[in-house]
Amino acid sequence: MAVPPALDLDTLRERLLAGNRAALARAITLAESKRADHRTAARDLIDAVLPQTGGAIRVGITGVPGVGKSTTIDALGANLTEAGHKVAVLAVDPSSSRTGGSILGDKTRMARLAVDPNAFIRPSPSSGTLGGVAAKTRETMLLCEAAGFDVILVETVGVGQSETAVADLTDFFLVLMLPGAGDELQGIKKGILELADMIAVNKADEGEGERRANAAASEYRAALHILTPPSATWTPPVVTISGLNNKRLDAMWQKVVDHREKLTATGEIAKRRRAQDVKWMWALVHERLHQRLVGSPEVRKATAEAEAAVAGGAHSPAAGAETIATLIGL
Known part of the structure; x- marks a missing residue:
């Protein structure tokens, strides 16, 4: 536009x-x-x-499909706007392989926030970027802060890719887990526990749901006790919630506030954001290099020829890479 x-x-x-x-x-x-x-x-x-910009609490939220991310965000966001906050939700959808467009439509699944005047939802396609984070999520986050939003929630795809990208965008990384679905070991395998600032076991509804959530939470606490170094400023808590029933979400958010206050006092939030800015710089450099590859008709033509030569066995992948690198002056 x-x-x-x-x-x-x-x-x-x-x-x-x-x-x-x-x-x-x-x-x-x-x-x-x-x-x-x-x-x-x-x-x-x-x-x-x-x-x-820079005054908002930036929270990344991830979890496997079906864990209830959108439902939880809708309830949490409504709680926050009722408390006087302005909430922006950057819901990063998986991208269609054909069109590059969003295919989940998160906005339709956040009914309360979608009509809340103090909330802003921006679905955007991930376009294949690492961890499901849209290429322009960082810029979008800054623009939302400039517009006065003091809470930024970044919902990632959460389909098993590395979630390092969202941890590099935000101050706090919240991982939602399902109870009793084998996710305890799966989470450890993906390295999620090493990135998490808090784990919330969702769907802790009355009766059996509560019991299963508590059992899963105990396993996560044991795992985090092993993974968290004794010298760490922050020990990631494990809580049980019900996004559907808006249960213990306020207590969960208080943990986010506690984390911000504690790490702001030690200077770690400022240090983390400076490191994120450096990574942002390099991400932009990589983007500019990619644009050099696709922006010039001559380069596109030569790139297509190099691809065809590699696909046909005439050139090795290393030779093809060297040809393309030479084209853009590397």
């Missing part, structure tokens, strides 16, 4: 900082655009609003 001629970047910036939702949506669309002029405009806009 192009920025309309009548709406220059200065006007867009002013409306964005005033909390105008239409301006926020337009700014995010600009940042997600693949056009070179849009990317430049988005970069200038983000640089202009950067001093007004």
Whole structure:
């Protein structure tokens, strides 16, 4: 979507900082655009609003499909807006392999937040990026902060890829688990427990659900006791919740607040964000290199020829890579 001629970047910036939702949506669309002029405009806009960003609590939320991420986020977000917060949910969908578009439609599964004037939901396709995090999620997060949102919830795909990407975007990494589904060992295998700042066993409903959730929570606590170094500032807690019944979600959120206060006092939040900025820089460098590959017709043609030569057995993969690298001056 192009920025309309009548709406220059200065006007867009002013409306964005005033909390105008239409301006926020337009700014995010600009940042997600693949056009070179849009990317430049988005970069200038983000640089202009950067001093007004950084004040939000950034929480990444992941979990296997079916664990109840959207239901939990809908209930948690409604609790937070009732308490006076402005909540932005960046729901990263899996991408269609054909069109690159979102296929889950998270917004339709967050009924309360979708109509809440103090909430903003932005579904976006992951487009194959690591950990299910959309390529422009970081920019979107900053734009939401500039618009006055003080809680940013990033929901990831959670289908088994490395979730390091979302941990590199946020201050707090929340992992939702299912009780009694064999996820205890699965979570350890995926390395999720090493990234988690908290584990919440969902679907702790009355009766059997509560019992199974408590049993799973005990196993996670034992695993975290082994994995967490004694010198750690924060020991990841394990809680049981019911997103469907809005059970113990306030207590879960208090753990997030406690984490922020504790790590802000030690300076670890600021240190983590500086490290994230460096990783963001390199992610942008990689993106620019990719654009060099796909942005020039001559390079695209030569790349296609190199691919065909490798696929046909005429060149080795190493020779094909060398040809492409030479094309873009590497």
